[in-house]
Amino acid sequence: MVKIIGAWASGKNISIWVVGGCVRDWILKRPTKDLDLVVEKGLEEVSRFCSKKWGGTLESFGQFGTKRLYLRSGLRLDLARTRAEIYSRPAVLPEVSTASLEKDLWRRDFTVNAMAVCLNSSAWGELVDHYGGCADLKKGLLRVLHAQSFRDDPTRIWRAARFLGRFGFRLESSTQESLEEAVRLGYPRLLSRERVRGELMRILEEKDPTRALGTLKKWGLTPFFHPKFRWDGGDFKDPEPYVRLGVICLKMGESGKEFLRSLNLERPVSQAISAAFEVAERLASPRMQLPELSRKILVCLIPHISPSALAPLRVNGRDLSQMGIPSGREYSQLLTKAAQAQWRGEFSNRSEALRWLRRLHSRR
Ligand code: ATP
Numbered sequence: 149m150v151k152i153i154g155a156w157a158s159g160k161n162i163s164i165w166v167v168g169g170c171v172r173d174w175i176l177k178r179p180t181k182d183l184d185l186v187v188e189k190g191l192e193e194v195s196r197f198c199s200k201k202w203g204g205t206l207e208s209f210g211q212f213g214t215k216r217l218y219l220r221s222g223l224r225l226d227l228a229r230t231r232a233e234i235y236s237r238p239a240v241l242p243e244v245s246t247a248s249l250e251k252d253l254w255r256r257d258f259t260v261n262a263m264a265v266c267l268n269s270s271a272w273g274e275l276v277d278h279y280g281g282c283a284d285l286k287k288g289l290l291r292v293l294h295a296q297s298f299r300d301d302p303t304r305i306w307r308a309a310r311f312l313g314r315f316g317f318r319l320e321s322s323t324q325e326s327l328e329e330a331v332r333l334g335y336p337r338l339l340s341r342e343r344v345r346g347e348l349m350r351i352l353e354e355k356d357p358t359r360a361l362g363t364l365k366k367w368g369l370t371p372f373f374h375p376k377f378r379w380d381g382g383d384f385k386d387p388e389p390y391v392r393l394g395v396i397c398l399k400m401g402e403s404g405k406e407f408l409r410s411l412n413l414e415r416p417v418s419q420a421i422s423a424a425f426e427v428a429e430r431l432a433s434p435r436m437q438l439p440e441l442s443r444k445i446l447v448c449l450i451p452h453i454s455p456s457a458l459a460p461l462r463v464n465g466r467d468l469s470q471m472g473i474p475s476g477r478e479y480s481q482l483l484t485k486a487a488q489a490q491w492r493g494e495f496s497n498r499s500e501a502l503r504w505l506r507r508l509h510s511r512r
Pocket of ligand 1: 167168169181184255256257258261262301303304
């Protein structure tokens, strides 16, 4: 793909590079998820070419008209204009202006993410590495490009924890100092809730988020998720980030509910996590079919739970009325008892459940 794009762009006299994480991953010989391309001009033309050539859906976003192409193969292609960023205050979104590739690389988070590879035929495959990214990559060092980096954008602190965890790198010493200073000066507090949530979710998307979370804990940053954020290692058997989040919330108990509300997640997600909370608190099978997400959270939390305990209650109000029990308070008491019995595994199918219910009723 990059060869085709490079050859086409060369014919149109458009300079084009792959940048950022892809270059880092290519050098590390790790698979890449998506492809980030930058051009100094001709953004519209390149994006039109790619979408015509490979199909998929094309989106445009940001004040700078960045294009995102979701290809049918599942690959995501980001196309942007090279740009510089100016941060007027700590943690605000920057003012953006067009700039050279060199300046574009300067605005990035770490030297290892500030390299580019040229795709044009005349310089095909040439590495652009103005800031020593390749040397840092080989030494396993994470280094910011300038001392104000964490002040400008404190999400880079979370990104640092994530990359340190993923690659097993070390923080370069002056980077460590400026990170500690940014935390001491409270810059992370200036970030919007959405941005902190975004960083948390990206950590939970990692293959193994434990190292990143451990690092954030060590740096004193977990209270920015929630003052009572608690995470005591492990818990990430399921790869799905929302399952992992749900497990953390449930383990936090009452403060986990507050934490969940503060995240302002999409309604189906927060409802599913709340449903898992309810089942875990009542120690009773649910009345209705649990969303898949709730079920997965509970399975992670209680690994030996039987599928029957998480299945919808096998009896209902109609069964009670057919047994001649008059509707009223007793109904809900009986159903609650039945849900607890199903949770404990006292019956595992409907006929056993009905027998259990009859026995209970006859004893009353
Ligand atoms: P991942 O492998 O987790 O996707 P990535 O390095 O590709 O990591 P992205 O968030 O996809 O990270 O961003 C792509 C590139 O954009 C980064 O490599 C980096 O150059 C730049 N970048 C992203 N976020 C920031 C940021 N907050 N500050 C500076 N540069 C950033």
